[in-house]
Amino acid sequence: MIYVENLRKEFKKTVKEPGLKGSIKSLFYPKSEKVVAVKDISFEVPEGEVLGFIGPNGAGKSTVIKMLTGILTPTSGVCTINGRNPRENRKSYVKEIGVVFGQRTQLWWDLPLRETYGVLKEIYEVPEDKYKKRMAFLNEVLDLESFITSPVRTLSLGQRMRADIAASLIHSPKVLFLDEPTIGLDVVVKDNIRNAIEYINKEEKTTVVLTTHDLADIELLAKRIVMIDKGSNVFDGSISELKNRYGQIRELHFDTDTKNAEKILSYGQHFNFEPEDLSVECEGSQMKVRFNSSVVPVSEMLSYTLGKISVNDISVKDADIEEIIRRLYKQGVE
Amino acid sequence: MRKKLRIYVPFINAGMQETTTYRVNWLFYMFGNVLGCFISYFIWNAVYNSSENSTMNGFTMPQMIVYIFLMFLTSTLVSSGGTYDIGEEIRDGSIAMRLIKPISYNATFLFQELGNKAMTICILIVPMVVGVEIVRFNFTGAVQFNILYFLLYLVSCVLAYLINFFFNICFGFIAFVIKYLWGANLMKNCIVGFLSGQTIPLAFMPEVLEKVFLILPFASLNYTPVMIYIGMYNGTTLLYFLGLQVFWALFFWGLSKLLWSVSVKYLAVQGG
Amino acid sequence: MKLLRRMFRMHRIFVVQELKRMTEYKSDFIIGIIGFLLAQLTNLLFIWIIFSQIPSLLGWSISQIVFIYGFSLIPKGIDHLLFDNLWSIGYFIVRKGDFDKYLTRPINTLFHIMVEKFQLDALGELIMGVALICVTLPIVGIEWSIAKILLALAVIPFATLIYVGIKTATAAIAFWTKRSGNIIYMFYMVNDFAKYPATIYNNFVKNIITYIIPFAFTAFYPAKYILTGENPLFNIGMTVIMSVILMFIGVVIWNKGINAYESAGS
Numbered sequence: 001m002i003y004v005e006n007l008r009k010e011f012k013k014t015v016k017e018p019g020l021k022g023s024i025k026s027l028f029y030p031k032s033e034k035v036v037a038v039k040d041i042s043f044e045v046p047e048g049e050v051l052g053f054i055g056p057n058g059a060g061k062s063t064v065i066k067m068l069t070g071i072l073t074p075t076s077g078v079c080t081i082n083g084r085n086p087r088e089n090r091k092s093y094v095k096e097i098g099v100v101f102g103q104r105t106q107l108w109w110d111l112p113l114r115e116t117y118g119v120l121k122e123i124y125e126v127p128e129d130k131y132k133k134r135m136a137f138l139n140e141v142l143d144l145e146s147f148i149t150s151p152v153r154t155l156s157l158g159q160r161m162r163a164d165i166a167a168s169l170i171h172s173p174k175v176l177f178l179d180e181p182t183i184g185l186d187v188v189v190k191d192n193i194r195n196a197i198e199y200i201n202k203e204e205k206t207t208v209v210l211t212t213h214d215l216a217d218i219e220l221l222a223k224r225i226v227m228i229d230k231g232s233n234v235f236d237g238s239i240s241e242l243k244n245r246y247g248q249i250r251e252l253h254f255d256t257d258t259k260n261a262e263k264i265l266s267y268g269q270h271f272n273f274e275p276e277d278l279s280v281e282c283e284g285s286q287m288k289v290r291f292n293s294s295v296v297p298v299s300e301m302l303s304y305t306l307g308k309i310s311v312n313d314i315s316v317k318d319a320d321i322e323e324i325i326r327r328l329y330k331q332g333v334e
Numbered sequence: 335m336r337k338k339l340r341i342y343v344p345f346i347n348a349g350m351q352e353t354t355t356y357r358v359n360w361l362f363y364m365f366g367n368v369l370g371c372f373i374s375y376f377i378w379n380a381v382y383n384s385s386e387n388s389t390m391n392g393f394t395m396p397q398m399i400v401y402i403f404l405m406f407l408t409s410t411l412v413s414s415g416g417t418y419d420i421g422e423e424i425r426d427g428s429i430a431m432r433l434i435k436p437i438s439y440n441a442t443f444l445f446q447e448l449g450n451k452a453m454t455i456c457i458l459i460v461p462m463v464v465g466v467e468i469v470r471f472n473f474t475g476a477v478q479f480n481i482l483y484f485l486l487y488l489v490s491c492v493l494a495y496l497i498n499f500f501f502n503i504c505f506g507f508i509a510f511v512i513k514y515l516w517g518a519n520l521m522k523n524c525i526v527g528f529l530s531g532q533t534i535p536l537a538f539m540p541e542v543l544e545k546v547f548l549i550l551p552f553a554s555l556n557y558t559p560v561m562i563y564i565g566m567y568n569g570t571t572l573l574y575f576l577g578l579q580v581f582w583a584l585f586f587w588g589l590s591k592l593l594w595s596v597s598v599k600y601l602a603v604q605g606g
Numbered sequence: 607m608k609l610l611r612r613m614f615r616m617h618r619i620f621v622v623q624e625l626k627r628m629t630e631y632k633s634d635f636i637i638g639i640i641g642f643l644l645a646q647l648t649n650l651l652f653i654w655i656i657f658s659q660i661p662s663l664l665g666w667s668i669s670q671i672v673f674i675y676g677f678s679l680i681p682k683g684i685d686h687l688l689f690d691n692l693w694s695i696g697y698f699i700v701r702k703g704d705f706d707k708y709l710t711r712p713i714n715t716l717f718h719i720m721v722e723k724f725q726l727d728a729l730g731e732l733i734m735g736v737a738l739i740c741v742t743l744p745i746v747g748i749e750w751s752i753a754k755i756l757l758a759l760a761v762i763p764f765a766t767l768i769y770v771g772i773k774t775a776t777a778a779i780a781f782w783t784k785r786s787g788n789i790i791y792m793f794y795m796v797n798d799f800a801k802y803p804a805t806i807y808n809n810f811v812k813n814i815i816t817y818i819i820p821f822a823f824t825a826f827y828p829a830k831y832i833l834t835g836e837n838p839l840f841n842i843g844m845t846v847i848m849s850v851i852l853m854f855i856g857v858v859i860w861n862k863g864i865n866a867y868e869s870a871g872s
Contacts, residue, residue, distance in 0.1 A: 366792035
């Protein structure tokens with residue numbers, strides 16, 4: 001369905017030396033340098049899949065999405081949807097995609113929401129009967145009824161996001177791009193929006209590409225993750241694969257009466273952990289030990305701990321995906 | 335005093351950075367305005383050629399040319415963009431933020447604009463003055479440059495800028511009443527342009543109108559400095575018009591203070 | 607043909623949307639119209655004051671000058687009324703990255719931008735233009751023929767196209783420089799030259815406004831033909847040719863610009 005190969009994008013950036021001297025200098029000798037926003041990205045998305053597209057800030061996510069939606073022209077490489085290239089026939093290409101940028105709106109600001117849909121209907125040439133059915137469907141999924149007659153500028157952020165998602169779906173696109181669809185929303189609204197995306201994906205087999213910083217979005221919606229950093233692929237696989245590969249992190253939670261337990265245990269010295277493989281948090285009698293189970297197996301940690309101090313209650317947990325990704329981002333930055 | 339002024343240095347810097355960032359745009363804008371001057375030049379050229387008199391309302395042809403270009407220089411030097419900024423802030427409510435900051439809004443804006451202008455002054459003033467003097471030399475065969483008039487011109491420009499600055503701030507408060515500042519600003523610019531002698535020297539107006547227009551604050555914006563430069567005002571007349579400028583500068587400064595305090599009260603009632 | 611019908615349909619829909627928007631901000635639009643009327647009025651006062659000094663300007667009478675001036679406001683006003691949104695490309699749509707949404711829609715971007723806004727302020731210019739023509743027509747003594755009436759009407763859309771072409775080309779520069787509002791502004795200052803008879807300028811300026819930035823064809827040359835009946839081949843024919851060339855250049859630059867568009871943010 002979506003096919004991306006060796007995608008690359010370079011920008012030109014004007015450089016200016018600091019201070020007044022720099023300002024005057026750049027007035028007469030403007031200098032520019034090449035910035036590589038996307039170095040080399042490849043991935044494929046089969047029909048009907050929800051892909052989580054993630055990476056730290058500045059990794060090049062938005063640039064990739066903008067190339068896929070036909071906004072930016074790639075410097076080199078290929079990106080196609082159903083074999084179509086956005087550069088060759090933009091109009092028929094964009095008819096098959098829907099785009100939502102969480103920080104921007106495509107709604108007409110001063111007009112009642114309904115008017116936006118009316119105009120989009122014309123732009124996408126949706127026939128009247130199909131449009132009616134579509135609006136009924138979208139209304140059911142995203143619950144637009146209560147604010148469809150209000151001017152867009154008076155909508156709350158959550159309402160606006162629902163309205164924007166509906167706007168991107170009015171022409172029943174085969175692929176939906178969602179860039180930060182839950183940014184700045186409260187928990188309940190986030191939940192509603194996730195449910196709606198899931199429902200549309202299931203009902204209509206819409207392929208979804210989702211970029212987000214809220215990893216709960218990914219965990220609840222995406223079966224597969226593509227992670228990029230500094231413009232290159234870092235990981236491509238399912239969430240369970242991610243957990244297997246990077247998820248040897250375990251958390252030991254226990255409650256102890258022993259004083260100075262942290263000092264007595266001294267995991268770091270005893271097991272020779274590298275600093276990034278171990279973290280210990282202590283809150284009163286509660287202790288939380290996060291460690292890499294490929295360095296020291298869980299059983300060994302348990303027997304060592306129980307042998308050293310008296311423990312009331314102990315449990316072992318898998319690290320959550322957020323923790324894994326946090327570690328990956330950190331490694332990427334180093 | 336020095337310490338007090340130092341907190342505004344970043345604003346001057348920011349203003350200068352702004353202009354240099356969009357330097358190409360700035361050059362085009364200036365060039366566009368220079369083109370406007372040339373239209374006036376050609377029209378007046380045709381007018382003097384079609385006329386039997388070499389002097390019209392006290393202006394000879396070279397004086398008129400000098401007038402046109404000095405008018406452009408002066409109006410660029412004394413221009414001020416406060417209306418939009420203050421209007422925008424009133425509209426989106428961020429003006430409330432101004433009230434909790436420990437420095438004066440007028441002053442920050444003034445210094446930022448001065449930074450903005452620094453480049454205009456550096457790039458424009460020397461070539462314009464040299465050009466004007468060449469034109470005068472060409473027509474009269476003698477050097478006409480008078481350092482005293484030039485210095486008085488600069489003083490008059492500073493006064494004119496202050497009048498314009500505070501006038502524009504006052505006008506910006508209209509945003510409390512009118513949402514669409516663009517249209518209102520256009521009207522203002524037309525009226526100011528006409529009454530300040532930008533379109534045509536006030537000496538060309540019917541005598542009664544001329545007398546009235548000269549007293550209005552708009553003449554103090556552009557007309558007075560230009561008339562001083564070309565030596566049309568002397569002795570007591572000159573002092574009278576400089577005094578009038580001081581009066582209008584103080585007037586609009588006071589008015590802007592008043593409007594600020596009124597709007598603070600208004601905002602307090604409205605709750606931002 | 608089908609495409610053309612669709613374009614008209616889209617245009618109508620956007621105009622209706624804009625009219626709905628205007629009913630929400632009525633006073634604003636009235637202020638805008640008055641603003642533009644006033645701007646024209648000060649220009650007229652200028653002409654009137656000048657003519658109180660001289661009997662005629664290089665052979666042009668005041669009524670002829672005012673006629674040319676009035677005629678210049680018609681294509682300018684139409685351009686302003688229908689295609690004003692190109693200014694926003696130059697000032698902020700590209701810089702803020704708001705152009706993204708136009709690229710994700712299955713409709714020509716230039717067309718979409720042009721028809722999206724409808725600038726009622728332009729009525730200030732149009733009303734004034736029509737009024738000036740009506741007032742001066744009986745005085746300037748034009749010999750009318752059917753051909754002349756037809757040509758005079760037919761030339762107006764082409765004269766408008768000169769504005770649109772120049773504005774498209776200059777606005778599209780923003781795709782490379784992020785901001786081109788002041789470049790548009792500079793070119794628009796040139797259009798002020800066109801409000802007066804080209805004969806008052808020296809050859810250099812005359813050639814520029816005739817062949818390089820041909821604003822003289824938006825007003826002076828067509829108006830001259832209407833006034834004198836001279837040389838329709840040049841005065842009207844060249845207007846048509848120039849408008850087509852400029853529109854072509856505008857579209858080419860626009861399409862190249864879209865490929866260079868860099869959006870905003872990361």
